Amino acid sequence: MITSDHIKQCIAASLPCEWIQVEGEDGRHFSAVIVSEQFRGKSMVQQHQLVYRALQDKMKQEVHALSMKTLTPEQWEEYKQAGQ
Numbered sequence: 069m070i071t072s073d074h075i076k077q078c079i080a081a082s083l084p085c086e087w088i089q090v091e092g093e094d095g096r097h098f099s100a101v102i103v104s105e106q107f108r109g110k111s112m113v114q115q116h117q118l119v120y121r122a123l124q125d126k127m128k129q130e131v132h133a134l135s136m137k138t139l140t141p142e143q144w145e146e147y148k149q150a151g152q
Contacts, residue, residue, distance in 0.1 A: 070096075070126065072090040075090045075131070075134075076088050076089075078122055078126065079102060079122045083104055083106060083118055083122045084105065084106060086104065089101045097132055099136065100119075100134060102119060102138050103140070104138070106118060112138065115138035118138075
């Protein structure tokens, strides 16, 4: 069974991130907040594709669902200040 820590490690190994939080206890459904400079200038779809690439085959076999919020460092600061 895949863990949220393993998902976090896979993302961090492939995508330079300032912050990653992954939650999910059932081993199949996860939610993540990912902050990366790599997201700058990209659409939300392009940002999510970067994360999916980092997870590769895990998205096809082990992970049933991954809900994610992808943010640039500036968006992350605004998000935190808004109390999200």
